[in-house]
Amino acid sequence: xxxxxxxxxxxxxxxxxxxxxxxxxxxxxxxxxxxxxxxxxxxxxxxxxxxxxxxxxxxxxxxxxxxxxxxxxxxxxxxxxxxxxxxxxxxxxxxxxxxxxxxxxxxxxxxxxxxxxxxxxxxxxxxxxxxxxxxxxxxxxxxxxxxxxxxxxxxxxxxxxxxxxxxxxxxxxxxxxxxxxxxxxxxxxxxxxxxxxxxxxxxxxxxxxxxxxxxxxxxxxxxxxxxxxxxxxxxxxxxxxxxxxxxxxxxxxxxxxxxxxxxxxxxxxxxxxxxxxxxxxxxxxxxxxxxxxxxxxxxxxxxxxxxxxxxxxxxxxxxxxxxxxxxxxxxxxxxxxxxxxxxxxxxxxxxxxxxxxxxxxxxxxxxxxxxxxxxxxxxxxxxxxx
Amino acid sequence: xxxxxxxxxxxxxxxxxxxxxxxxxxxxxxxxxxxxxxxxxxxxxxxxxxxxxxxxxxxxxxxxxxxxxxxxxxxxxxxxxxxxxxxxxxxxxxxxxxxxxxxxxxxxxxxxxxxxxxxxxxxxxxxxxxxxxxxxxxxxxxxxxxxxxxxxxxxxxxxxxxxxxxxxxxxxxxxxxxxxxxxxxxxxxxxxxxxxxxxxxxxxxxxxxxxxxxxxxxxxxxxxxxxxxxxxxxxxxxxxxxxxxxxxxxxxxxxxxxxxxxxxxxxxxxxxxxxxxxxxxxxxxxxxxxxxxxxxxxxxxxxxxxxxxxxxxxxxxxxxxxxxxxxxxxxxxxxxxxxxxxxxxxxxxxxxxxxxxxxxxxxxxxxxxxxxxxxxxxxxxxxxxxxxxxxxxxxxxxxxxxxxxxxxxxxxxxxxxxxxxxxxxxxxxxxxxxxxxxxxxxxxxxxxxxxxxxxxxxxxxxxxxxxxxxxxxxxxxxxxxxxxxxxxxxxxxxxxxxxxxxxxxxxxxxxxxxxxxxxxxxxxxxxxxxxxxxxxxxxxxxxxxxxxxxx
Numbered sequence: 001x002x003x004x005x006x007x008x009x010x011x012x013x014x015x016x017x018x019x020x021x022x023x024x025x026x027x028x029x030x031x032x033x034x035x036x037x038x039x040x041x042x043x044x045x046x047x048x049x050x051x052x053x054x055x056x057x058x059x060x061x062x063x064x065x066x067x068x069x070x071x072x073x074x075x076x077x078x079x080x081x082x083x084x085x086x087x088x089x090x091x092x093x094x095x096x097x098x099x100x101x102x103x104x105x106x107x108x109x110x111x112x113x114x115x116x117x118x119x120x121x122x123x124x125x126x127x128x129x130x131x132x133x134x135x136x137x138x139x140x141x142x143x144x145x146x147x148x149x150x151x152x153x154x155x156x157x158x159x160x161x162x163x164x165x166x167x168x169x170x171x172x173x174x175x176x177x178x179x180x181x182x183x184x185x186x187x188x189x190x191x192x193x194x195x196x197x198x199x200x201x202x203x204x205x206x207x208x209x210x211x212x213x214x215x216x217x218x219x220x221x222x223x224x225x226x227x228x229x230x231x232x233x234x235x236x237x238x239x240x241x242x243x244x245x246x247x248x249x250x251x252x253x254x255x256x257x258x259x260x261x262x263x264x265x266x267x268x269x270x271x272x273x274x275x276x277x278x279x280x281x282x283x284x285x286x287x288x289x290x291x292x293x294x295x296x297x298x299x300x301x302x303x304x305x306x307x308x309x310x311x312x313x314x315x316x317x318x319x320x321x322x323x324x325x326x327x328x329x330x331x332x333x334x335x336x337x338x339x340x341x342x343x344x345x346x347x348x349x350x351x352x353x354x355x356x357x358x359x360x361x362x363x364x365x366x367x368x369x370x371x372x373x374x375x376x377x378x379x380x381x382x383x384x385x386x
Numbered sequence: 387x388x389x390x391x392x393x394x395x396x397x398x399x400x401x402x403x404x405x406x407x408x409x410x411x412x413x414x415x416x417x418x419x420x421x422x423x424x425x426x427x428x429x430x431x432x433x434x435x436x437x438x439x440x441x442x443x444x445x446x447x448x449x450x451x452x453x454x455x456x457x458x459x460x461x462x463x464x465x466x467x468x469x470x471x472x473x474x475x476x477x478x479x480x481x482x483x484x485x486x487x488x489x490x491x492x493x494x495x496x497x498x499x500x501x502x503x504x505x506x507x508x509x510x511x512x513x514x515x516x517x518x519x520x521x522x523x524x525x526x527x528x529x530x531x532x533x534x535x536x537x538x539x540x541x542x543x544x545x546x547x548x549x550x551x552x553x554x555x556x557x558x559x560x561x562x563x564x565x566x567x568x569x570x571x572x573x574x575x576x577x578x579x580x581x582x583x584x585x586x587x588x589x590x591x592x593x594x595x596x597x598x599x600x601x602x603x604x605x606x607x608x609x610x611x612x613x614x615x616x617x618x619x620x621x622x623x624x625x626x627x628x629x630x631x632x633x634x635x636x637x638x639x640x641x642x643x644x645x646x647x648x649x650x651x652x653x654x655x656x657x658x659x660x661x662x663x664x665x666x667x668x669x670x671x672x673x674x675x676x677x678x679x680x681x682x683x684x685x686x687x688x689x690x691x692x693x694x695x696x697x698x699x700x701x702x703x704x705x706x707x708x709x710x711x712x713x714x715x716x717x718x719x720x721x722x723x724x725x726x727x728x729x730x731x732x733x734x735x736x737x738x739x740x741x742x743x744x745x746x747x748x749x750x751x752x753x754x755x756x757x758x759x760x761x762x763x764x765x766x767x768x769x770x771x772x773x774x775x776x777x778x779x780x781x782x783x784x785x786x787x788x789x790x791x792x793x794x795x796x797x798x799x800x801x802x803x804x805x806x807x808x809x810x811x812x813x814x815x816x817x818x819x820x821x822x823x824x825x826x827x828x829x830x831x832x833x834x835x836x837x838x839x840x841x842x843x844x845x846x847x848x849x850x851x852x853x854x855x856x857x858x859x860x861x862x863x864x865x866x867x868x869x870x871x872x873x874x875x876x877x878x879x880x881x882x883x884x885x886x887x888x889x890x891x892x893x894x895x896x897x898x899x900x901x902x903x904x905x906x907x908x909x910x911x912x913x914x915x916x917x918x919x920x921x922x923x924x925x926x927x928x929x930x931x932x933x934x935x936x937x
Contacts, residue, residue, distance in 0.1 A: 082736050159918070162921070163920075165924045166924075167735060171736070172871045173917045176868060177917060179868050180909075180913040183906050183913075184910050302740075346744040346748035346751065347748065350748075353738075354731070
């Protein structure tokens, strides 16, 4: 009882009390944070409860995608900014992490150069480019994981929102942004490994990336990050500030005429979203073990939109559900029927936009509302008929 | 000389006999001439003195022996030998067991022979000079314009006074202007090395107005100094004159380089225009963001491929058939998409974007399943290859030229359709005020479908053009979709002229950035430029004004 009172009084508690689905989501995330590593590490390999390591990695990947989807839902679902370039923020965070992991390889690279990553030795570079300085430090890297996407989002958003680029135009130039970065990162001269990207990572903070324990910790961190990001996003959208965001989404001009500085609101939420995407990328890279320019591909960014659209736009937990569901389907179908997957994905897009404008979450609430309605109105209806 | 008389008599006789006798009897006469040539060639074996050999070389050059050029160049290269045993003239090439020999007279392969059994027909430097002149003259007299032209170009590269006579004689009979111009440059090149100042000044003057790169490098070399700071060219007057002509030539070459760059830029712009103009209709006029636009192009490209499969013997005409076919295929698919999906999503641009992206995935996978994921090769018709050489500094390739013309034709036809036909009138009416158009009796649904079909069909036509430029594969469309959107947004939505202007200026800008920045960086610059440009004019270069602007 005491515990529940503390829960009710704390800020997070109050937030979640009004958000039933959020409570389930957080609970589920906390459960898997504990359960999955336990089942992986403690259960014997043959046991029914044992979760193989590849599944842990896969789940960790889904959770990174879920975090990315949350970031997009925050701007798209609550502020109407359809960014087709969120993959860029994700990839930038990933590259920052990748650079740190590259520096950690040290002398264990193929060329055994303590200072330079292999691909630089291969390109006959003699010293580290200036923008690689500092990435040997973990905390500096963590700072950059947030700062680099945030800076890009700030500059881009400041320019775009100030001149009132909205709707489709904004979508297209965000796509151009990620496309330009894709082309840039493909160049060897950029110093990010070109086509091959960054890979062959060995360890993080001294723990081998190949060991099950490290993977479990990374998985747990991903799950906790999703939970944390969910609470943060929920706090933003339920605050007074969030109300203004929704107003901007629904009637931007009207909000502006009421005296709100629309561009400031948009810019803030855009930067927060970019930071979340960057963190997702930073968690993603050590788990999959590679980052390459393909992550900047416009198609990847559009896929993120699909996760959110299918899960249910503007609900936050819908984004998480959508990301996990679509990616699970992707894993399953690309394995079982590789030919069919793109047909499936394409059909999902079409069907979800035509028939499920509010996604999976929308369907569930619709069914529940209808049931509640029929319960509540069954008696008056009879009366009306007679 | 005596021999030449004998030879001429034989030739006249041969001609006379050839006219008189029946067709089947010509063969022995021909062989008689051949025998005579053989006689002449075998003289080479017995000739000892330089003057005898010189005469023989001239005689051979003027004979009617078909392979005289080959014999003489073999003589020059030291590949002409004779067998000691039967004194037969042979081409010999070294072989581990001696020499591999071939008869000169009848080209018969005589196998390998010991190196002591043959002897080389020796020549000295004087004869080498004669041979060079004779060989140059032989190729300058060739029937083939290209052989003559390349011979003249060779002379420009290795100017030497012994060719002067041959060049002058060739000039007298030359009818082709290009060959004549090259011969003039060759003369000037030779004269430039002479001792007399007047000749050298004339030679430099002769370079004026030509754009020959060899001439330019020679003139540039005349301006150099040695290590002590003295000019390599001692004659001040000649050097200054050379400097003047050189700067003029450089200026002209610069200008042509500029023209060429603009041309490249315009051809790139035309590709952009072709890919974007269909989008300008679906996105610009209808407001539908069609992410499947690239796949419509892909369908057009695959239609070209299928048409070529169907008519393998008429590749040259396949493109002509493919254009309407691609228009129909892509147009019909477009109409199906509009009726099936987009119709339900009007007024919801972001949802349209997602749905059409789904359609694009389905189309890509469909093509992958039907045609395999590998790239297909589409062959180019012969009339598309080659180039139009305007002068030494400027040559325009036909495929680029045709694509500029083609894109303009497509654009003009589209403008005509929209502005001058009844269907176009209906399309414009529906986009301006749907409800009013509907109440005037226009079947807006059908007009929407037709408009979308039109935009998709034009994308199909663009696909035919792309099939000639890039690989035809399932991802063909994806690589162009972003560029096309950029063009439409840059030009101003709903404005075909803006699309045209945007495509051309982006194409030219890209080509002018490339030399400084490289192709990829140039593209990045252009993208960043557009992103910044949109901040400045959020509705594009030529924005529509009036009520319809605000959504």
